């Protein structure tokens with residue numbers, strides 16, 4: 001790709017689709033609408049502080065979290081954009097207790113269900129630190145034209161047909177996969193297009209960054225405590241001690257470690273005995289992306305994408321990133337528990 005060749009997200013989606021003669025363009029059309037919603041959310045994120053979009057709205061979501069105005073803004077815009085595209089028959093969101101059914105002529109025949117964390121890293125919104133959106137797409141199990149059911153959503157991560165995230169950072173990026181590798185697109189505000197900037201991202205199988213909220217240290221499993229100690233020991237051959245980097249926004253921590261190499265860990269803690277991160281719209285899409293980049297994503301024992309979901313908002317411990325680092329923490333968990 002020469003430096004002057006601009007490949008927009010939509011051109012890339014259509015080009016990718018042309019490699020699958022049987023593809024009818026539905027997924028391409030859906031991904032195009034994800035890009036549009038991302039630009040709308042990005043516009044508000046970039047003005048946050050100048051418009052009435054900061055702070056809380058005084059309501060709680062099903063997670064028991066105080067909802068921020070931007071949580072709701074992002075949620076509403078992704079729901080509207082995906083409803084109008086007609087390819088999605090229902091949506092599950094972190095911000096809604098149950099799934100949102102589209103039962104009208106426009107969307108009832110949609111082939112896909114869409115799951116999302118519309119605004120990830122909400123605690124960072126008011127302090128101008130990077131935040132994101134995470135999405136996961138499945139083919140529905142129920143027949144087109146029927147009402148979507150919970151069965152359409154409770155599929156293992158291995159069934160995802162596409163997944164990705166938008167990172168509203170120093171630049172705004174959209175990173176996604178449909179199972180043929182992962183590519184990153186950077187928004188060029190001067191032309192309002194996401195442009196291919198990170199072709200076929202491959203993640204280093206080793207790294208020197210570990211990301212974890214060490215404030216929860218006392219309640220970590222013994223194996224995780226031992227692994228943190230391992231990261232902090234001096235050893236020239238393995239470039240230890242590693243660097244600790246933790247932003248508190250999953251998309252930002254994962255994206256940095258994806259490009260540079262590293263491990264992100266969210267084990268069980270006192271306040272989150274099953275882990276804090278949500279399997280369906282945080283861990284599975286991130287796991288799909290990480291695996292497609294050559295990395296690994298597990299619950300400390302088992303591949304995240306093979307977990308059979310039993311509820312929309314279920315949580316799971318999450319260890320993801322460079323394969324050799326995830327293998328190492330799993331070894332400590334096997335030995336120390």
Ligand code: AHG
Pocket residue numbers: 065094117119120121122123213248249250251276
């Ligand atoms: P969300 O803002 O969508 O609720 O997600 C927040 C998550 C994730 O983004 C981040 O990795 C994690 O919460 C941080 O949790 P702690 O503040 O407990 O470390």
Ligand code: MN
Pocket residue numbers: 063065094122
């Ligand atoms: Mn939240």
Ligand code: MN
Pocket residue numbers: 117119120121250282
């Ligand atoms: Mn989140």
Ligand code: MN
Pocket residue numbers: 094117118119120121122
């Ligand atoms: Mn969120």
